Structure formats: C-alpha cells, structure tokens
Amino acid sequence: MKYLYKVMVIAFMLIAISVKAQTTIITGTVIDSETKEPLPFVNVYLKGSTIGNVTDINGNYSIHTSSTAYTEIQFSFLGYKTITRNIIVGQTQKIDVKLFSDATVLKEVEVVAGKGRERYRNKNNPAVDLVREMIEHKKQNRMEHYDFAEYEQYEKLQMSLSNLKDKFKQRKLFRKYKWLFENVDTTSIPGKTLLPIYLQENLTDEYYQRSPKNKKSVVKAHQKVSFDDYVDNEGLSTYLNYLYNDIDIYDNNITILTNQFLSPIADGAPTFYKFYITDTLKNENPVLVELSFAPRNPADFLFQGRLYVTLDGNYAVQRVNMAVNKSINLNWVRELNVEQNFERSPDGKYHVIKSRMRADFGLSKSGGGLYGERVVSYKNFVINYPRSEEFYKQEEKFSKDDLKNRSEEYWSANRHDTLSIAESKVYQNIDSLQKMPSFRRTMDIATLLLAGYKSFGWWELGPVNTFYSFNPVEGFRLRAGGRTTPKFNERLYFETYGAYGFKDEKWKYFVSANYSFTGRSIREFPIRTLKVSFQRDTKIPGQELQFVQEDNFLLSFKRGVNDKWLYNDIWNVDYLQEFENHFSYRVGLKYWKQAPAGGLEFLLQGEDSLQPVPRVNTAEVALELRWAPGEQFYQGKAYRVPIPNRHPIFTARFNGGIKGLFDSQYNYQSVALNVFKRFYLSQFGYTDVVVEGGHIFGTVPFPLLSIHRANQTYSYQLQSYNLMNFLEFVSDQYISANLDHYFNGFIFNKIPLLKKLKWREVATFKILYGSIRSENDPQKNREVFAFPVDDAGRVTTFSLSKQPYMEASVGIANIFKLLRFDVVKRLSYLDHPEVSEWGIRGRFKFDF
Known part of the structure; x- marks a missing residue:
C-alpha cells in the first residue's frame, strides 16, 4: 500500500x-x-x-x-x-x-539493407557495424569527455488531462468547473485535446568537473502548480521527475517510468536489437545516416525508432526519435516517445541541446487519460573553462522564496521556449480551483479514502483504517484519534488517539508533542524536531511494521495461534536532525514497562518452580545514525515513502540499558547495522538486497533479546519472515540477508499466451543466522526467563542453532495491475510446533 x-x-x-x-x-x-x-x-x-x-x-x-x-x-x-x-x-x-x-x-x-527479404543477421550487416562504431566512440561523445563544462538548463514538466469529450465535461460533477475546460489546448499535439492541470519550471546553471569529479547546480528560478493541504508538493515534484527521468542515449540503461530500458547503443545492444540502415542524408553537414532499430522481442524493455548518426569520424548521435512498443509490459501507458537533438561544438564534438519525453496514460486505449511531457533544453555551453574547488563548495545564491517569487517578466525573458496559451493559464486556473469550496470538499473526500485522514482545518482525524480491528487479547477494538496541522501552529504539533478493547475491557491511549526547530512542518525535509510521547497499548513482541499501522484492520486476520502479546507503557523523548546531504542522527531516552498479555507469561526459573514476573522495566538511551546518499521520497500523511534508486542506505543503531534509572532492572548494550541496496540488472529486472547484523552485550531475558520479525498475517511483508511464527526465534547475535528479485516480465513476456496478461515474475530468498550466548540461554542460566510454551506445554520460542532459518518464494506480480501473490516455502526448522511449510501471501503493489 x-x-x-x-x-x-x-x-x-x-x-x-x-x-x-x-x-x-x-x-x-x-x-x-x-x-x-x-x-x-x-x-x-x-x-x-x-x-x-x-x-x-x-x-x-x-x-x-x-x-x-x-x-x-x-x-x-x-x-x-x-x-x-x-x-x-x-x-x-x-x-x-x-x-x-x-x-x-x-x-x-x-x-539499403533489411527489407525483410532475408533472415536478419548481425554478421556482415553494415547497420550493426555502424552501431559497433558508435559504441566504440561513446566515451568521447559524452559530456564527461570534457575536463570542464557548464551550461544553462531550462526544464518544463507539464501534465494534462487528454481526450476530454463534451459528454465528460457536461457531467453534473463538473458543471461548476466549465470555465476550467475553456483552457483546452488542441494545437500542441495533433489529434489530442489537452487540459493542463500541472506545470513546473526550473532554470539552473550546471557546472561539471571531470577530475576530481564534481558537479554543481545553481537554481536561478523555480515555479510550479501547488496542491497545498492535499499532497506533498515537493514529493510530487520529485516523483514526477523520477518518472520522467533525465535521458542519456549514451547510457547502457535508460530509466523511464521506474523501469530500465536498454539503450539502442548500449554495449550489448546488437544482442537485443535489430538494426537497419534506411537512408543517407547527404544534404546535412556532416552527412548523416538514418539508422532504424527495433527489438528482437517486442515485449522486452527496449525502444524502437531512428537514430541519425554522423559520418565525420565521431559516429555521434545528431538526433534521435524513439518510442516503446505497445507490447511492452507497462501499466497504464498508451504511448511513450523520446526525442533528442544534438549540436556540434567548436571542437567538433556533439552535445544535447534539447530533450523531450512524452507519455500518454489511460485506463482504455481510446478514452480520456493523462498526458505528461517533460522538455529539457540547454544553452550557453562553455567548454573547458576551469572553476576553483572553492566555487563548487559555495552555497546557493538565492533563497527558496527568491526562486519562487520570480516575476513573469523574468520568466518571459529567460525561458528557452514560450509557453502555449493553455500552459500560461494553468498557474492561475489551479489557484482559482483550489479556492472553490466544492473542489476542496472533493479533495477532502479523496484524501480521506486514499491517505486515511479527514482535515478540519487545524485538526486532522485519522487514520481511518485503524478505527476498527480485532485480536485475541482485546477482541473487538475501536480506536479514534488525530493530530494538529500547521494551521494550529507551525512549530508545535500534537497527536493523540484512544482505543478500547471489548474483551480485555481496557483503555489504551497515546499522546505526543512534537516541536519543529525549523519552523516548518515536522514532516518536511530536512527535519529537526524534539518529540515527547507516552503510549499505553498492546503490541506483538518484536513486530515493527513498515508503512502500515499495527492495528490496521486488514492485519487482524492471522493464521495459527496468535495469543502472545504485551501490554506496554512507553515514555519517549526523541531528538531527530537531518542534513541536506541526507545524513541524519537520532538520540533518545526511553522508559518502557512490558507486561505479558494473553498466552504470554514472564516466568523466572526458581529451584523448584517457575515464579511469575508481572513486568519488565527498562530505561535506555538510543543513538541512530543514518546515511542515504541521493535519497528521494514522497512524504505521505503518515509515512515518508522512499522513491527507490541505485544508492545504498546505511543505518546504524545503538541502545544502552541503564539499571537503576527510573527503576530499570537491566544493564545492557545493543548495536545493529542495516544496509539496503537496489541492483538494476537491465533487461533482467532488479534485485533489492537487505543485509543486517546485530549484537547484544549483557544478560537480559528474552523480551529484551532481538526478536526476529515474523509474519502470521496473509499479507506478504517484504522485511519479515513470512512463514515464521511470532516470537518463534530470539537471538543476542545475528546476521541476515534478504534478496527480492523482480524480473519485470522477462520470462512471461516470451510466452505467447502469458505475455498478454502482462504479469511479472518475482522471486525472494531470506536467510538468518543467529545464536544466544550461554548467559542469555534459559537452559543454561536459570536467572533469565524461561522461554514461552503453548497450551500443550511445548516450547514455542527458540534460539537459532548452527542451521540458519531460511525461506524462499516465487510469485506473480502485476495481476490486474495491482496485486502480487507469492507461494512461500519454509526451508528449515520444520519440526517446530504449529509452523507452516508452505503458504500463499498477497499484497498490493502499484507500478508502471
């Protein structure tokens, strides 16, 4: 989700x-x-x-x-x-x-070659020979060939509703917005009627140094349509730029709409493409060869189109016009085109002067849809003019307010191209639209359904998916809560909820105060906040879910026995500071009371019997260091959702328990390191890899050990072990690796019947090594709690022995363009009570 x-x-x-x-x-x-x-x-x-x-x-x-x-x-x-x-x-x-x-x-x-009269071959094919020359000369034709380069870049990204018909405009829902439909553009794209609804423009100076490698962007002007109160404007801008990524024809792989396409002049392009020389343009200076290309398999993530190549010894691209085949396994995409033009520099090399990407999205082939276009143009090239190291370290010249408040006269004088009449009106039109009460009501409903919050000005009610749930300890559970917005105070934010379980007849609640030292929202990057909170609630031991609340209604449905819970009282003081380079640190103080609930008991091993312990009290200090170079994200109403890229993310954590502080019962220290990295494998998809290791120093009972993240729901959880039972394994030292590979239809696209379904294959493998030192093992040290048992007296919590825990899965994603189902196989520890060797798990996954 x-x-x-x-x-x-x-x-x-x-x-x-x-x-x-x-x-x-x-x-x-x-x-x-x-x-x-x-x-x-x-x-x-x-x-x-x-x-x-x-x-x-x-x-x-x-x-x-x-x-x-x-x-x-x-x-x-x-x-x-x-x-x-x-x-x-x-x-x-x-x-x-x-x-x-x-x-x-x-x-x-x-x-003239390749009219279909002969079987296509790479051998003795002049078109393939030309491509190999282009591949050989790629390095010298790239911007990185220069020691220094600088230029001015203008970017325009616009989104429009397309193919709007009179019947649609006359619907009762849109009668109040007839004035908006008067801004239709019928000239920019022949055959399409476009209604612009989003526009953003950027004007920057770009600087590049080859050795030591250095880049700098100086933003001179920026403006865009804003949907305040409903979406994260910065995140929306980042995400749209991620979809409409920068295109470099000389890269081996070109990322568009979250997918990687193999360039027609990639190192291995002759293996995947067919090439034909279809014309020679003698009236051009220098003479150009028109090189047409198409994928050998139309369903692969490849382009088709034409390259115009110079015959002056550079074998450089002078212009390119390419598109994707409709057989490609892309969701919602009806048409996608890329055009680029290059200009000859005084030194005889070529650099791109304009890049244009167009995409048309829709639910049907011919109905209304969404059209997007990103145009990037480049001017004022300066080659091999050195800049000092101090220049690259200088801070931005202009503040954010300066960039946003450029006059229309400034834009008119500095845009590389003029806006269409319809585009020029979009800023004013959307601003007027957001002031209409009917539009605001519609967006409030949409925000409630999709984000889970209903705004009442200074207060938001939600999240709605937690209002009702159930579990074995609380039975039927009702919850209601909310939080303040920047309209209440731009620095101080409050959040609270209350819940009641009809089976245990207990009230649960949460209250927090969060102060923003930046004067902006507590969710706006870079964050610098101090948060103080108290929570009294239930919890499954060891469960820390991503991007979803634990009392989400859909997670109420679980397999097997699920009766070992905790009642928690948690006081927390937490300071978080983020920096522009995406390094952050978090320091905190936590006081935690854990009391067993349901079928869970804390039992101390006496000489003759087990003595129940009502609770475990701990006070600990915490430090977390996180570095995510190149990180991008969309800030939702409840979670910051990362936008994946090729950069790794490192997270290091330290926790130290202090015995005697606030009646804390234990001294201990724990350290953990987590590394995430996505590996792009071009036509073979991509693999997400997570490696984590941790160690706990000191003697502690099992509630304070590393309780490995299990999953007894029917939802497939990426960072959990989906066939491990809750509280099944604990460790005081461990190392794990999770591999999730997404084939993007590489196999199914080659099977005639299956490729029409546009399904995509996924495969995962997860392995966990761990152990418990003798001082924390209840079989060797009677001063720590005995491991939990079930109703039959069988032990249900274990330490990992020399054998690792392993599970693997294969699945099908993109079913109905939204669903993923995995068949999961547990590969070890099959003799444990109440475990499942096989399982089917599903999740929602939205992709292009």
Whole structure:
C-alpha cells in the first residue's frame, strides 16, 4: 500500500474518465508485395497532418485520433511506392497494405539493407557495424569527455488531462468547473485535446568537473502548480521527475517510468536489437545516416525508432526519435516517445541541446487519460573553462522564496521556449480551483479514502483504517484519534488517539508533542524536531511494521495461534536532525514497562518452580545514525515513502540499558547495522538486497533479546519472515540477508499466451543466522526467563542453532495491475510446533 499517493495523483487526474467518443482507430499490417514478409519502420500517417506512427518489427501499426479533419491515410517507405487509402472518420477499422518496390528510388540510395527479404543477421550487416562504431566512440561523445563544462538548463514538466469529450465535461460533477475546460489546448499535439492541470519550471546553471569529479547546480528560478493541504508538493515534484527521468542515449540503461530500458547503443545492444540502415542524408553537414532499430522481442524493455548518426569520424548521435512498443509490459501507458537533438561544438564534438519525453496514460486505449511531457533544453555551453574547488563548495545564491517569487517578466525573458496559451493559464486556473469550496470538499473526500485522514482545518482525524480491528487479547477494538496541522501552529504539533478493547475491557491511549526547530512542518525535509510521547497499548513482541499501522484492520486476520502479546507503557523523548546531504542522527531516552498479555507469561526459573514476573522495566538511551546518499521520497500523511534508486542506505543503531534509572532492572548494550541496496540488472529486472547484523552485550531475558520479525498475517511483508511464527526465534547475535528479485516480465513476456496478461515474475530468498550466548540461554542460566510454551506445554520460542532459518518464494506480480501473490516455502526448522511449510501471501503493489 506504500504507493497509495501515486494512485491518488492519477485518480485525481483521471476522475471517472471512461468516455468512449468519436475516436478514429486504424490498425493493420504492412507487408512486401513480393515476399509477403512484414515491413518494419514504414511511415504511416494521416495525409496532410503530423498524426502518425511507424510499423513495428512485425509490420503492425496503430493510430488513434479524435480529429475529424483527415479522411486519408498514407504509407511510405524508402525504396517503395507511397500508397494512400481512404478511412472512415469516427470508426474502428483495419487496413492491411502491400507495398511495391520502386526501382527509381532505390538507384538514389547509397546503402539499403533489411527489407525483410532475408533472415536478419548481425554478421556482415553494415547497420550493426555502424552501431559497433558508435559504441566504440561513446566515451568521447559524452559530456564527461570534457575536463570542464557548464551550461544553462531550462526544464518544463507539464501534465494534462487528454481526450476530454463534451459528454465528460457536461457531467453534473463538473458543471461548476466549465470555465476550467475553456483552457483546452488542441494545437500542441495533433489529434489530442489537452487540459493542463500541472506545470513546473526550473532554470539552473550546471557546472561539471571531470577530475576530481564534481558537479554543481545553481537554481536561478523555480515555479510550479501547488496542491497545498492535499499532497506533498515537493514529493510530487520529485516523483514526477523520477518518472520522467533525465535521458542519456549514451547510457547502457535508460530509466523511464521506474523501469530500465536498454539503450539502442548500449554495449550489448546488437544482442537485443535489430538494426537497419534506411537512408543517407547527404544534404546535412556532416552527412548523416538514418539508422532504424527495433527489438528482437517486442515485449522486452527496449525502444524502437531512428537514430541519425554522423559520418565525420565521431559516429555521434545528431538526433534521435524513439518510442516503446505497445507490447511492452507497462501499466497504464498508451504511448511513450523520446526525442533528442544534438549540436556540434567548436571542437567538433556533439552535445544535447534539447530533450523531450512524452507519455500518454489511460485506463482504455481510446478514452480520456493523462498526458505528461517533460522538455529539457540547454544553452550557453562553455567548454573547458576551469572553476576553483572553492566555487563548487559555495552555497546557493538565492533563497527558496527568491526562486519562487520570480516575476513573469523574468520568466518571459529567460525561458528557452514560450509557453502555449493553455500552459500560461494553468498557474492561475489551479489557484482559482483550489479556492472553490466544492473542489476542496472533493479533495477532502479523496484524501480521506486514499491517505486515511479527514482535515478540519487545524485538526486532522485519522487514520481511518485503524478505527476498527480485532485480536485475541482485546477482541473487538475501536480506536479514534488525530493530530494538529500547521494551521494550529507551525512549530508545535500534537497527536493523540484512544482505543478500547471489548474483551480485555481496557483503555489504551497515546499522546505526543512534537516541536519543529525549523519552523516548518515536522514532516518536511530536512527535519529537526524534539518529540515527547507516552503510549499505553498492546503490541506483538518484536513486530515493527513498515508503512502500515499495527492495528490496521486488514492485519487482524492471522493464521495459527496468535495469543502472545504485551501490554506496554512507553515514555519517549526523541531528538531527530537531518542534513541536506541526507545524513541524519537520532538520540533518545526511553522508559518502557512490558507486561505479558494473553498466552504470554514472564516466568523466572526458581529451584523448584517457575515464579511469575508481572513486568519488565527498562530505561535506555538510543543513538541512530543514518546515511542515504541521493535519497528521494514522497512524504505521505503518515509515512515518508522512499522513491527507490541505485544508492545504498546505511543505518546504524545503538541502545544502552541503564539499571537503576527510573527503576530499570537491566544493564545492557545493543548495536545493529542495516544496509539496503537496489541492483538494476537491465533487461533482467532488479534485485533489492537487505543485509543486517546485530549484537547484544549483557544478560537480559528474552523480551529484551532481538526478536526476529515474523509474519502470521496473509499479507506478504517484504522485511519479515513470512512463514515464521511470532516470537518463534530470539537471538543476542545475528546476521541476515534478504534478496527480492523482480524480473519485470522477462520470462512471461516470451510466452505467447502469458505475455498478454502482462504479469511479472518475482522471486525472494531470506536467510538468518543467529545464536544466544550461554548467559542469555534459559537452559543454561536459570536467572533469565524461561522461554514461552503453548497450551500443550511445548516450547514455542527458540534460539537459532548452527542451521540458519531460511525461506524462499516465487510469485506473480502485476495481476490486474495491482496485486502480487507469492507461494512461500519454509526451508528449515520444520519440526517446530504449529509452523507452516508452505503458504500463499498477497499484497498490493502499484507500478508502471
């Protein structure tokens, strides 16, 4: 559920769009008239327009348009005669075409290869030879080839509702917003009607030094549409930039929409792509070769399109126009195009001057949807002008307020391109929209359903998914709570809840006060806060869940016996400081009273009998150090949700118990180190790896040992052992590794029937080594608590022996584009009571 805010953004923008209107849909196949084989890269377009497409590797094409101005479709390809066919406006139709060779055209071409007449081969293929030359010259054609480089960069990212029909606009829900629909753009993208709803612009100076490697960005201006009170504006901006990532054609892998696509000039590109020389442009200076390419397997994460390559010895890309095949396992994406243009520097090398990425999202092929476009342009290049080391260390010249308050005159003078009429009105329109009571009510409802909170100005009620739950100790449980917002106080924040269990007839509650030293929200990076809290509530020993509350209703359903709980009283004082470089530290003081509940007992081993102990009292100091270089995240209403990237995250923790402080009963020290890293494997998907180790010094009973995170729910939990029982294993020293691999459909995409379902394969393996020293083992030291037993007197808590705990799973993700199911196999310790060797677990996972 951690991607609910992504769903919120799209849900808001696609509000009930399911209109099927006067859309012309043309599909078909183009083949050679003599060989009957399909022709790739044929230009197919509506005559007299720029609306069109090219055929894929199998000769198939598809065109969708809402325009009614064009009645003919043309097919053109180098070496063949152009053919025109009539179309029926507003209908779905299939037009297959045979192209006839044109000998006159062929005489004018220097090189023509790959018309489908022969089986495709890399060997003796001049197109592949050209690609290998490009690969050989990649290093010298990159910006990093220069010792120093600097330039001005302008970025524009806009999102629009697309293909809005009159029937949609006239719905009762939108009658109050008719003025907004007057800002429709029908000229920017032929065949599409666009209603801009989001726009952000950035103007920066970029500086680069090769050795020692150094980069610096000086932001000169920034503005964007703001949805205050509903979403994290900074996080939304970060996430959209993550979807529309910077594109470098010379990279082996290009990340777009959270997926990696292999570049057509990657080191291993000839293995995955087919290449054809389709034209030579002699009127260009220098002479260019038009190199067409397509994936060998249309379902792989690859591009298709054209590269224009210089023949001046650089073998550089002069421009590129490429798209993704509709067969690719992408969710919601109807169309995705990338265009880049390069300019020749005085030294004869080429650098990109404009990059444009366009994506059209929708629930159906031809209905309304969401269109996004990111344009980045570059000017004022300066090559090999050295800057001092002190220059790269200097702080930003302008404050955030300065950047946001640039005048329209400033933007008009400094934009690299002018805004369309519709784009120029979007800032004012969205600002006016948010002032409308009806819109605010709609967004309040959406926030309640998707984020779990209902705002009442200075107070938020929630989270709603915790209002009702049940468990064996409390039975039926009701809870209600909320927190203050910045409208109450920009520095001081309060949060509270109350809960009641109808079986144990006990009240639980929580109250906290949080002070922000930054004067901003306590959730706005970088955080610097002091939090004081008290909690009296139940808890499953050892359970620390990510991105979900423990009393979430969906987690109430559990397998097996689940009766060993704790009653906790926890006083906490916690100081957190984050820095711009994503290093942070946390220091705290915690006083904790643990009392057994349900079937759990604290039993001290006497000489003749077991003596019950009512509670364990501890007071401890804590220190946590965290470094997450390059970290990006979306700040939700309850959790900060990370946006994955290739950078590792390091977390080190120290806890020290102090005997005698606030009647604390134990002295101990614990240290732990956790490392997370995502490894991208191009066409083979990616792997998330988590390695963790810890050690506890001192003599303590089992409630204070490392209780390994188990899972008895039917939800698949990434950081838990999904077939381990609660409180099954404890250790005072351990090391673990979790590997989760996402194939992104690499296998299923090659199976004819399965690839239509767009399922994606996942596989995991988890291993845990651990042990307990003799002073903490109740079998060797009678001064610590006996391990818990079940109703039959069997021990249910164990230490790990020489054999590690292991489990593995294989699963299918992207079912209905939202669900993931795993078949999990427990590989060790199968003789423990009430354990499951096999299990099926599911979770929601939103992905593109």
